[in-house]
Amino acid sequence: MLSVEALTVRADGVELVREVSFGIAPGERVGLIxxxxxxxxLTALSLMGLLPEGVSATGSATLQDQPLLGVPDKRVKGLRGRVVSMVFQEPMTALNPTMRVGAQVSEVMTLHGVPRAEARERALDLLGRVGVEAPRAYPHQLSGGQRQRVMLAIALANEPSLLICDEPTTALDVTVQKQMLELIVELAPAVLFITHDLAVVASVCSRVLVMYGGRVVESGPLREVFTNPRHRYTEGLLAASKLTPRGTRLPIIPGAVPSRFPSGCPFRDRCAHASPACESDPALTGEGHAYACWHPRD
Amino acid sequence: MPTPAGTPVIEARDLTRVYRASRFKPGVEALRGVSLDIGRGERFxxxxxxxxxxxxxxxxxxxxxxxxxxxxxFEGREITGLGERQLRFLRDDLQIVFQDPMSSLDPRMRVRDIVAEPLVALGRPVGDRVAQLLTEVGLPASAADRYPHQFSGGQRQRIAIARALAPNPKVLVADEPVSALDVSVRGQILNLLADLIDTHGLTLVFVSHDLSVVRHVCESVAVMHRGVVVERGLVDDVWSRPQHDYTRTLLQAVPTLEGLL
Structure with a gap:
């Protein structure tokens, strides 16, 4: 359904995303961590046609055989919110503070040609399904969790075939996060779920892509990747996510994500297994479970 | 495990805090009768x-x-109602590390001045203390000449910790110190905090929304909900045998890799 081939994003000649390829089938939930x-x-924003000024994407991305990249703004506007839509991290900045939430949900439908009365009716129904029974409220009158559920209603209003979620629960309390994740699983058609939280992705997705330095360094079925990671970065990330008992040292990845990644394997300056071989680019290889590492974990 | 000996470092008794209603907001009882003791050397x-x-x-x-x-x-001395001048001893003995090191570090100040600020404010000599503190938090002494934006999130949190340690406090208060950090860096900061607490014999007050992080760091915990402490005790007991409904809800809501794989 969604097919991304060799997506590369550049700004000022610097490659920020490099040769990213993946697909999502109808009903599938894929995590991008x-x-x-x-x-x-940036990968998500290029699929939405929302890259900032001076940042450009090459490669190809098609959703239900409609191209998403390299098409005129006008056409992308027709697709955005209808075929593919997105939920962002911070609902307060994404919602219009001066408009009632019910009107904001119906607006995205009338913009895509749904008659006003029908849009209003469907907006009420959608808000009911996400559990916000206050269509006449303004965003500031709602809690963070309610606002994020309004965002979900807006994103789903035109029945898109793909929902992109970018850290949709990072700003929420854990009890509220749980409700939101359950709603996404229940209502979304197919999901690209972006997060830094491995436990969150494990509770939502069946397949996962691990990105580092603008590249997909490992991908495959979530359970397989998380229990048997091959790339040294994935291994380190999983180890660092587990909290060991009190009084013990936590496993760490040395250093920090740099602003400029080294050539060859982007992880080699933080990797304990790096060798001269890592100065050349490892390819993402493997059927199903793929990884790009010269010295994979056994 | 250090046992609280003698008087607690911090004793709170029946604290309430009501934010008064304004034209735009109804009044809120943010705190409703909270009492707790934090012992010397405790990680709370x-x-x-x-x-x-x-x-x-x-x-x-x-x-x-x-x-x-x-x-x-604080150490037996009443601090409520004291003016800023009378609170100087507290500013010496208790220091805070905040969640977001980007907003708690002045972007126009060099790291040297940021770390030295508590000493300068208290009228104490600075000497070579800055270099010593930076080394202690794992930063090169050359970091002193640079500005906060030139550092990563984890390094900025190290700077904030160096500043907090400057006046040799007895109590370190950490308010969500790792919530804004990447997972790979979180462990570095938690390990550093554990080391510093040991070497300086600090009392730690650690605030977090995440009980699993608290379990790694602290021996005792108070769980708060709607302005009251609903449960308190040794963190291992609260973790494995939560007594209050809210604590159970909280524990069940946190997704864990171990539980999902």
Whole structure:
């Protein structure tokens, strides 16, 4: 359904995302994980046609045989919110503070040609399904969790075939996060779920892509990747996510995500297994469970 | 495990804090009768979600706000109602590390001046203390000449920790110190905090929304919900045998890799 081939995102000649390829089938929920600066949000924004000025994407991305990349703004506008839509991290900045939430949900439908009365009716229904029974409220009158559920209603209003979620629960309390994740699983058609939280991705997705330095370094069925990671970065990330008993040292990945990644394997300057071989680019290889590492974990 | 000996370092008694109604907002009872003792050398966690009152409690314990009623004693000395001048001893003995090192570090100040600021404010000599503190938190001495934006999130949190240690405090208060950090860096900061608490014999008050992080760091915990402490005890007991409904809800809501794979 969604097919991304060799997606590369550049700004000022610097490659921020490099040759990313993946697909999502109808009904599938795929996680895109990585730390800040790994390129996961840029990957999502290029699919939405929302890259900032001066940042451009090459490669190809098609959703139900409609191209998403390299098409005129006008056409992308027709697709955005209808075929593919997105839920962002911070609902307060994404919602219009001066408009009642019910009107904001119906607006996205009338923009795509749904008659006003029908849009209003469907907006009420959608808000009911996400559990916000206050269509006449303004965003500031709602809690963070309610606002994020309004965002979900807006994103789903035109029955898109793909929902992109970019850290949709990072700003929420854990009890509220749980409700939101359950709603996404229940209502979304197919999901690209971006997060830095491995436990969150494990509770939503069946397949996962691990990004580091703008590249997909490992991908495959979630359970397989998380229990038998091959790339040294994935291994380190999983180890660092587990909290060991009090009084013990936590496993760490040395250093921090750099602003400029080294050539060859982007992880080699933080990797304990790096060798001269890592100066050349490892390819993402493997059927099903793939990884790009010269010295994979056994 | 250090046992609280003698008087607790911090004693809070029946704290309430009511934010008065304004034209735009109804009044809120942010804290409703909270009492707790934090012993010397103890690692004490405060867990709660937004609106639980944990930030309000923290501000009162640190002498940054006055309770509507109740009292806070620091090493036996009443701190509620004292003026800033009389609170100088507290500014010496208790230091805070905040969640977001980007907003808690002045972007226009060099790291040298940021780390030295508590000493300067207290009129103490700086000497080579800055270099010594930077080394202690794992930063090169050359970091002193640079500005906060030139560092990563984890390094900025190290700078904030160096600043907090400058006046040789007895109590370190950490308010969600790793919530804004990447997973790969979180462990570095938690390990560093554990080391510093050991070498300096600090008492730690650690505030978090995440009981699993608190369990790694602290031996005791208070769980807050809607302005009251609903449960407190040794963190291992609270973790494995939660008594209050809210604690159970909180524990079940946190997704864990171990539980999902």
């Amino acid at each position: 990585g730390e800040s600066g790994s390129g996961k949000s | 966690g405060i867990v709660g979600e937004s609106g639980s009152g944990k930030s309000t409690l923290l501000r009162l314990l640190c002498g940054l706000d006055r309770p509507t009623s109740g009292s806070v004693r």
